[in-house]
Amino acid sequence: MSVHIKKAFAYKAPSEAEVWLFSCTNQKELINYRPQHHATSGKLLLVSFDVEGELALFERALKQYELPTLTKKLFLGHPEFRGIGCGKSRIMMAIKRVGSARQFLNELKSGNLAALVDAFNSIERGVAFLTAYQNVHAEFESIEFIDQAGYDKRTAHRLFRLLGRSTKSLLTSNPYAPIRMGTRFNNAWGVAERLRKTSEINIPDDSPVRLIGAIDCVVYRALKQNHTAITEEKFRVALSSLIDESLIDIAIDTSLSLTAICRTSRGDYQGVGLANLESIVERSMASKIAISREGKLPSRRIFSLINEFDEHSSRMNGFNLTEEQKKLAFNTLTNDLSIAQGEGGTGKSTAMACVKYVCNRLDRPAYFVAVAGIAKKRVNDELERMCVIRKQNTNLFGESEYEVCSYTVRGLIQQIELTLNNPDIKGAIQLNDNPLIVFDESSMLDLSLVVEFLSLLDKHASRYSISMVGDIAQIAPVGFGVVWQHAVRLGALNADTVPYSELKRVHRQGAGNPIREVATLVRTVGHLMKSEWCNRTHEFSNNPLTELTDLSSFTGQAGVYYSQISDSQIIQNAYSLSKQLGLDKSQVITPYSNADNLLSTVSINSHFIANERYSVNSDTLWGFAKGDRIIVTQNFASLDLYNGDMATVADIVYEQEDAGENIQKKLVCQFAEKTVYIDEGACFDTGLVHCYGITIHKTQGSEFAYTIVLLPSSTSTSFVENSMIYTALTRSKIATIFIGDMDILTRAINSKPAYMRICTGFDLKAELHNQFLLSA
Known part of the structure; x- marks a missing residue:
């Protein structure tokens, strides 16, 4: 009989000298004339096949010193019994001193330390052997306890990894403890309720x-x-x-x-x-406002340098800074904390370039950060375009390279930690020179990330400034908590206390652009009181299709379009439309990433791949073929690739650097501005996946010529809401096309933005009152 063990039912891989018991079902299949059996469950046993029977057999054969097979393997092979000075010969000698193998095992099970010390003729060895046995016994008991408790398999595995051999004792004393370990323990309450009614626990x-x-x-x-x-x-x-x-x-x-x-x-x-996490942010922000009040940088000098950049911008762009952009730059440069927001295309990036220009002139370190790699890259591109990134000498021969001033938030935290370990490293963060950190796409900052960043800087920088810039109408953070959005609302009402600026004049898509007009209407419905709406906004709220154009009249011109179709036709229509517009110019966006949903990114990618490869018999490498659209999902600095970067697989190549060397397989990937060769290791490190369909969250920080937004009728309007529609709209440069159920579109536009539905304890206003920085 051959036995197949499904590891999915085990909580740990079997170790040497462990015996696993399986109940099997005959699948009635013949392999080499032997019936194949399939393991349906498994658990570790402390006892073997029949320890008692084997002991009795040895005793009848006058081999009373012989250990049963499993027990012998356990003592000689299990990691717990290694390195304690109790090898085979010492164990056999100890058994003889006790009198028999049965008596030795009885003393071990009863925990008779004195008997074991006498048996091994050593206190150290007796204690070590008993401790090793008890550890193994506790481990087996814990695994059996978890198995019988009723936790789902994933929770059981996590519990054992976290608590180890003490799992049973801890859960027996408090079966509700796993609940406090977080949301990953799905059925912890139900299991705890069952356990507490058992006679062993009885709560x-x-x-x-x-x-x-x-x-x-x-x-x-x-x-x-x-x-x-x-x-x-x-x-x-x-x-x-x-x-x-x-x-x-x-x-x-x-x-x-x-x-x-x-x-x-x-x-x-x-x-x-x-509450503690939120209070850390509240205190840190309030202290920065207090420090700014005590002493600001010379404003006359700042004004002069902003105007100097204004002339530079006029030469570069052909137009001057707006007063809104100047105010954003001034607030950022003269306060330890400033908040700014504005719609996409209002010139926030140009204002940040102004900040960098002034910092260069003042010889003040400035760093620009974003949550997503693609957003960080876009900021850096704007700084490069405006020629404000400085060159730094790298050696005595006059060689130089451009400074690194743009990071992801996680990347800057890592660079700060490297600087603390070695202040002389390349690209060290200048913590002692009052650095200015500017956050872009601040709507994506969740509470935990803000806490981690502020705690690190508050501890290691004598003084620093932060400016948080973004668009409040964009989607809320993926993680828990909301910080920046509340600071925006407070700053809008108390700009004298919380330095705040707002950009309203649109540059990117130009006045009169239908995408911008519809996006502004969506923004207004989601963020202004009805009493502040104009007649056009009221009409749009009641029937958004009055501002959209039927897709049947679309010929490639700019605008916002819609097509009412059933769920079963959505993906095929999206594919046909994407082919018509060009796969490299259009992007399909869906609310769903879960593979269980019929309109998820997985379903979209599978449909596109099947249709694209149907007509061409393409070779594949690691699941990718020539012509496939792909996206980077993990930052990989060594190739200058960041989360959100998209490309087309231009070719698959096989390279051999030298004769006799291994052949290297590589994907030739054509990104927007460069060609990158990606080997198997880099494919894993970048988290490369197909991107014919991506989620609305994934698009943040990106732009496409055309976006095709899927709105299935099965969509929950508590999930697809105002900020998702706004974000999807503002990703387009030419046209946005909604296909699916237009009733969902209407309900989503009229729903509250996600951040307004998130209940938090964050209250910067109360902290400012406590520090007497804000009047009641």
């Missing part, structure tokens, strides 16, 4: 352990939806689904008294860990 309904577990469950379920706080009403409703209503007040009071949760200034509830 009563009103136990503080259970009540705090319910509180944690509500907090982490909300966190999974990016909420860092929960309103009192929703908090109570969520608790009532877990515990009896009579216990809700007791649970809340218990958690407050034990500091498991706290209340925000608005009366909402939140976990203390999340």
Whole structure:
């Protein structure tokens, strides 16, 4: 009989000397005339095939010192018994001193240390052998306990990795503990409820352990939806689904008294860990506002340099800076914290180039950062275009290279850490020279990233300034929490306290561009009160199609178009349209990335690939063929490739540098401005995938000639909302085409932007009041 073991059902790979027991089902297949059996479940056993039977057999044969097969392999092969000075000969001698193998195992199981010390004639070896046995025993017990508890396979695996051999003892004392480990433990509450009713654990309904577990469950379920706080009403409703209503007040009071949760200034509830993270940001931002009040840089000199750049910009672009751009630059250069926002195409990047120009003249370090690699690259391209990136000498011979001043947020954090370890490294961050850090696409910053960045700088920089620039109408962060959007709203109401500027004049797509006009209408519906709407906005809100053009009249001209079609036809229509416009000029965008959805990026890419390769019998390499559209999903600095970079596979080549050397397989990828050869290692490091269809989130920071936005009727309007439609619109330079269910489009436009639905405890205004920086 041959046995096939499915590792998917195991929590760890088998180690030497471990025995696994499987229940099998005959699949009635013949392989080499032997029935094949398929393992359907598996668990580790401490005992072997029949330890008791084997012991009895040895004793009848007068081999009372002989260990059963499994036990012998366990003692001689398991990693826990290695390196403790208890080899085969010493174990056999210890067994003889005890009297028999059975007696030796009994002393071991009962934990009789004195007997084992006598058996090994050594305190150290006796303790080491007993400890090794107990560790293995605890490990096996923990695995069996998890298996029987009812956790899903992924949760069980994670629990054992986190808690190890102490899993059983920890979960027995508090079965609700995994809930606090985060949202990855999907069925932790249900399992805890089953375990607490067992005779071994027996936790009563009103136990503080259970009540705090319910509180944690509500907090982490909300966190999974990016909420860092929960309103009192929703908090109570969520608790009532877990515990009896009579216990809700007791649970809340218990958690407050034990500091498991706290209340925000608005009366909402939140976990203390999340409250601490938000308070770190609040205090850091408030302190920067306070420092700016105490002493600003000389404004006359700043004004003069901004006007100097204005003349430079006029020569470069043919037009001058607007007053809005000058204000953004001035606020950034004269405050330790400034907030700025504006629609796409309003000249934010040019204003940032002005900031860099002035910093160059003042010999002040300035760094420009973005969450996404493609956004970071776009900022750097604008700085290069405006000729404000300086050259630095690299040696005594006068050789030089351009400075590195643009980073992803994660990249800058890494560079700061490298600088702290070695201040003399190339590209060291000048932490002691009052550096200015400008964030672009700040709408993408989630709470954890802001906390990590500010904590690092507050600890290691004597003084630094940050400017957070973005477009509030863009989609909210993928991670939990919202910071920048709240700072924008506070700055708009209190510009004298929170330095704030807004850019409204559009440059990129020009006045009268239909895409810009529709995007502005979407923005207005999502962000202004109805009392502030004009008649056109009211009409657009009621029927967005009044501002869109039917796709049947599309001949390639600029505009926003729509096509009402059923879900079953969406992907095929998107493919035909993309072929008509050009695969390299158009981009299909969908709300979904989950492969289970019929209109996900996976489904779109599969459909496009099947149709593209049908007519051409193309060779493939690592799943890619000549002509495929691909996207980089992980930053890879050594090839100057960043998350969001797109390309076409121009060729597949096989290179051999020297005779006798291995042949190197490579993809020849044509990016917008360069050709890159990608080998297998780089293919993995860049996270290369097909990009015929990408999510709306993935498009942020990118631009395309044409975007085709899919709106299936099955779409949840709580997921596709105002900011998603706005983001999809503003990715287009020529035309945006919506295909699918137009009722979904109407409901999405009229829904609240995502960040407005996220409940947080972040309250910079309250912190400013506490520091007497803002009047009531």
